[in-house]
Amino acid sequence: MTRIFAYITHKGGAADDSAAQLVAAARKIDPTASPTAILTGWGSDLDAACDALRASYREIWKIAHEALAYSSAELVRQALVRVLPPGSILLVPHDHFGIDLSPGLSVKMKAAFVSDVLGIEGVEGACLKLVRQEFGGQVNTHVRCDISCGAVLNIRPGAFKPPESVPVGGLVVDKSSEAGALTARRRYLETVVAEAGDVDISKEPVLVSIGRGIQEKENVALAQELAEAMGAAVCCSRPVVDAKWMERPRQVGTSGRTVKPKVYLACGISGAFQHLAGIRGSPFLVAINKNPKAPIFQVADVGIVADLLEFLPQLTNKIHEMQCASGKKSA
Amino acid sequence: MEILVCVKRVPDTSENEIELNSAGSDVKRDGLVYSINEPDNYAVEEALQIAARSGGKTTVVTVGGDEDEEILRRAMAMGAHQAALIVDEAFGGSDGAGIATILKAFVQKGNYDLILTGVQAEDGGAQVGGMLAALLDYPFASLVNSIEIIDGGKLKISREIEGGHKEISEIDLPCVLSIQTGINEPRYVGMRGIRQVASIPIPTLGASELGLSAGTTGGAAAKVKRMDYFMPPLGKGAEMLQGSREEIIDKLIELLQANGGLR
Numbered sequence A: 001m002t003r004i005f006a007y008i009t010h011k012g013g014a015a016d017d018s019a020a021q022l023v024a025a026a027r028k029i030d031p032t033a034s035p036t037a038i039l040t041g042w043g044s045d046l047d048a049a050c051d052a053l054r055a056s057y058r059e060i061w062k063i064a065h066e067a068l069a070y071s072s073a074e075l076v077r078q079a080l081v082r083v084l085p086p087g088s089i090l091l092v093p094h095d096h097f098g099i100d101l102s103p104g105l106s107v108k109m110k111a112a113f114v115s116d117v118l119g120i121e122g123v124e125g126a127c128l129k130l131v132r133q134e135f136g137g138q139v140n141t142h143v144r145c146d147i148s149c150g151a152v153l154n155i156r157p158g159a160f161k162p163p164e165s166v167p168v169g170g171l172v173v174d175k176s177s178e179a180g181a182l183t184a185r186r187r188y189l190e191t192v193v194a195e196a197g198d199v200d201i202s203k204e205p206v207l208v209s210i211g212r213g214i215q216e217k218e219n220v221a222l223a224q225e226l227a228e229a230m231g232a233a234v235c236c237s238r239p240v241v242d243a244k245w246m247e248r249p250r251q252v253g254t255s256g257r258t259v260k261p262k263v264y265l266a267c268g269i270s271g272a273f274q275h276l277a278g279i280r281g282s283p284f285l286v287a288i289n290k291n292p293k294a295p296i297f298q299v300a301d302v303g304i305v306a307d308l309l310e311f312l313p314q315l316t317n318k319i320h321e322m323q324c325a326s327g328k329k330s331a
Numbered sequence B: 001m002e003i004l005v006c007v008k009r010v011p012d013t014s015e016n017e018i019e020l021n022s023a024g025s026d027v028k029r030d031g032l033v034y035s036i037n038e039p040d041n042y043a044v045e046e047a048l049q050i051a052a053r054s055g056g057k058t059t060v061v062t063v064g065g066d067e068d069e070e071i072l073r074r075a076m077a078m079g080a081h082q083a084a085l086i087v088d089e090a091f092g093g094s095d096g097a098g099i100a101t102i103l104k105a106f107v108q109k110g111n112y113d114l115i116l117t118g119v120q121a122e123d124g125g126a127q128v129g130g131m132l133a134a135l136l137d138y139p140f141a142s143l144v145n146s147i148e149i150i151d152g153g154k155l156k157i158s159r160e161i162e163g164g165h166k167e168i169s170e171i172d173l174p175c176v177l178s179i180q181t182g183i184n185e186p187r188y189v190g191m192r193g194i195r196q197v198a199s200i201p202i203p204t205l206g207a208s209e210l211g212l213s214a215g216t217t218g219g220a221a222a223k224v225k226r227m228d229y230f231m232p233p234l235g236k237g238a239e240m241l242q243g244s245r246e247e248i249i250d251k252l253i254e255l256l257q258a259n260g261g262l263r
Helices: A016-030 A043-053 A073-083 A098-111 A217-230 A236-240 A308-330 B040-055 B066-078 B096-107 B126-134 B192-197 B244-258
Strands: A006-008 A036-041 A058-063 A088-094 A112-117 A119-125 A125-132 A139-146 A151-155 A173-176 A184-191 A206-209 A233-236 A261-268 A284-289 A302-305 B003-006 B008-013 B034-036 B056-063 B082-086 B116-118 B140-151 B152-160 B166-172 B175-179 B226-232
Touching: A006 A016, A006 B116, A016 A119, A036 A043, A043 A058, A058 A073, A073 A098, A073 A173, A073 B056, A073 B140, A088 A098, A098 A151, A098 B096, A098 B140, A112 A125, A112 A173, A125 A151, A125 A302, A139 A236, A139 B126, A139 B244, A173 B140, A206 A217, A217 A233, A217 A236, A217 A261, A233 A236, A261 B096, A284 A308, A284 B244, A302 B244, A308 B244, B003 B126, B008 B066, B008 B126, B034 B040, B040 B056, B040 B066, B040 B116, B040 B140, B040 B175, B056 B066, B056 B140, B066 B082, B066 B192, B082 B096, B096 B126, B116 B126, B126 B140, B126 B175, B140 B166, B166 B226
Parallel strands: A006 A036, A006 A088, A036 A058, A058 A173, A088 A151, A112 A151, A206 A233, A206 A261, A261 A284, A284 A302, B003 B056, B003 B116, B056 B082, B116 B175, B140 B175
Antiparallel strands: A119 A125, A125 A139, A139 B226, A184 B166, B008 B034, B140 B152, B152 B166
16 A cells, blocks of 8 residues: 655644544545654754654654745745655645645646545545535535555545544654755745734624625625624625725634634625634524525524525614613613 | 736636536536636736736636637736637546646746736636646745735745735745735726727637647546536534514524524
């Protein structure tokens, strides 16, 4: 069987959650597989991350290089091409780094590439049978991937449940000398932290969230009025920010903020995984969408098929009526 | 600066409910509304803005069928100087690496300083730009959300990383960048604009014009093949509120109150 590697991203000496998920993905390819972790970096952070992985990986390949202190995919790719044995399968988390690294790496390795894999259904001859999604998660596909020359597979974060961890007492192998000289034609300068915005949506217990279904900038007021009536804050999905209808700090998702409310009212949001990944803590999730097949209805607690532009003001009015009524009672 | 933008015509998922055909071999394509892939539209706009600042021309290219000419025409109405349509039966069944191989052959016929793609298309592949860069041995950056020309040979770019943070880098030209949505505000194209460019010829190129021999692209060369489409397995699913609008709203308010959603 082909040797399976898992590229581990790490920060401050700790391996990312994906490290355990990639073990699970490797076992779907080969139930007897003992994947090898491969890490790049520099200094004590790298050593600490390698050491932490000894609990879950039997072998850990360490590539230490001063130029890799910041993980720039352009440099990591050069190192991996030299260190990985020909024909290997490499698993990489499908995040901003995996998107940057993997397509080009597969070309340099002369290996197959499959992006955003969310299921692995086993090996058929020289091929792996994989599950992906298309059309923003509206449909799934089976994909056959020829692994006879190796493969780079970008694995969707959260798609594979980590196995029960059995401490394995792994061995760290220093492969730094094999990486050779690294030359950057893209040079990292700095990270600019996202602006905080006027409201910290990550701390709000009740959120009214709007997506593309709100249709026009003028309609954002409908959500704001509802939120005001509910005592909630307004947030949104990516297309609303791209269209400049709301500010970036209000965006929920992998490229925006992570929120952990008690109640989340998703209005005209289709339910792409990048958005859902930004909602933590299992809130009571209500979805309102005019498309009865919207993927959001699969994950919501309560669903309503309706036109937002009608429904939101009706809901707001009803809440106002109730508040007036109870106000009279208490008076 | 000479800029090439690689674009794709796709069913617009915000306008369509995607359903499967009875065999599960494809989605039902009849009646789907097609348009330029959304990130590609931002890439075209970005190219036009850079060309306006630096001088030079913008070329748009797509690999597909005759019906894909409409998005090239649209890009020309936006201001692209020229376009090319790459069509050949031999390209059918190409995987991402196959499309990148075709585009590499096209790139090598020109003299481009900068190549832009959209970050991903309807298949969520996010792959052709990175593969094209590797085939050309150019530097690459994905998820680019700002571009600044710092001198003739370099760009200062920003990548969108987790949490909305920005990773700032300097990159040498020529390079390939995949463009994230939201980088700019793509200009509007009306019917009048499209009519104005309707008579400009758009050249069509096939495998022989690109010097691509049989077996280097298309289904035979593809390591990755889509076998079928199927509906995602249903989760536990939402409790769908039924009844009159008034009943639905009353029930929703009750549920919101019970879960702390009204304060």
